[in-house]
Amino acid sequence: MTGRRTALITGANRGIGRAVGFELYRRGLDIVVTARDGHAAAATAAEIGPDVRSCALDVTDSDSVRSACTAVGRVDILVCNAGVLLDAGTDPLSVPLDLVDRTLAVNLLGAWRLAQAFVPDMVRRGWGRVVFVSSGTTAEFGGSLFAGAPGYSVSKAALNGLMTMTAAQTAGSGVLVNAVNPGRARTRMMPAVTRPPEEAARDIADTVTVADSSPTGRFLSGRSR
Numbered sequence: 223m224t225g226r227r228t229a230l231i232t233g234a235n236r237g238i239g240r241a242v243g244f245e246l247y248r249r250g251l252d253i254v255v256t257a258r259d260g261h262a263a264a265a266t267a268a269e270i271g272p273d274v275r276s277c278a279l280d281v282t283d284s285d286s287v288r289s290a291c292t293a294v295g296r297v298d299i300l301v302c303n304a305g306v307l308l309d310a311g312t313d314p315l316s317v318p319l320d321l322v323d324r325t326l327a328v329n330l331l332g333a334w335r336l337a338q339a340f341v342p343d344m345v346r347r348g349w350g351r352v353v354f355v356s357s358g359t360t361a362e363f364g365g366s367l368f369a370g371a372p373g374y375s376v377s378k379a380a381l382n383g384l385m386t387m388t389a390a391q392t393a394g395s396g397v398l399v400n401a402v403n404p405g406r407a408r409t410r411m412m413p414a415v416t417r418p419p420e421e422a423a424r425d426i427a428d429t430v431t432v433a434d435s436s437p438t439g440r441f442l443s444g445r446s447r
């Protein structure tokens with residue numbers, strides 16, 4: 223391939239996604255900032271750098287994903303970062319299931335929709351990197367999920383499952399698929415935390431700027447690095 227790799231980031235108008243945009247730009251990649259609000263995406267893109275592209279993209283909306291796919295063209299690196307935490311402080315036996323439904327729509331099905339839209343082309347071209355931004359609430363694999371945000375925890379555990387299946391299906395194709403727990407970072411989702419989102423963004427960027435010989439299908443925990 224000639225030219226630079228192109229990275230598309232979902233939910234990149236603020237928080238960790240925005241910081242990932244800055245970090246990957248700093249590492250020399252072409253960036254596409256996406257956000258539900260196209261104006262917010264454009265404003266963030268302009269802040270990152272003069273040659274950074276932007277696109278409106280709502281991960282819950284198939285038409286929006288299709289339009290973004292057409293408008294953006296080739297994507298080599300996909301960062302599925304968009305996420306919501308709607309059910310903090312609830313428990314599995316009383317959480318309103320509409321909150322769980324809305325959480326799964328963004329955190330699981332949104333990422334799944336993006337993978338279906340962009341990964342097949344990566345496989346055809348024989349090169350790609352995908353990172354699903356997961357969470358420590360999944361207790362990695364096997365252990366107890368965090369029950370204080372049950373819909374969120376289940377959505378991220380399921381996202382890890384999606385990662386393993388996508389990695390298995392793309393194995394040997396040149397596409398590496400992993401999930402990252404970015405660790406807690408101060409964002410609108412986690413306003414009381416002191417760790418800056420730039421630190422989480424570096425862990426995510428490390429996962430998508432790896433060599434071709436690097437592993438696929440892993441759940442990486444930023445805090446353990």
Ligand SMILES: NC(=O)c1ccc[n+]([C@@H]2O[C@H](COP(=O)([O-])OP(=O)(O)OC[C@H]3O[C@@H](n4cnc5c(N)ncnc54)[C@H](OP(=O)(O)O)[C@@H]3O)[C@@H](O)[C@H]2O)c1
Pocket residue numbers: 232233234235236237238239257258259279280281282303304305306328332355356357358403404405406407408409410411412415
């Ligand atoms: N912060 C932490 O401590 C922490 C820890 C572990 C994992 N994470 C994960 O890190 C990721 C980023 O979280 P954050 O802390 O940066 O949260 P945040 O500041 O709340 O940002 C969430 C981002 O997701 C976007 N989003 C929500 N629904 C969307 C949709 N339907 N389509 C497209 N974008 C959508 C938001 O866009 P709008 O501005 O339009 O709402 C926003 O850009 C999430 O997946 C989260 O679960 C965060």
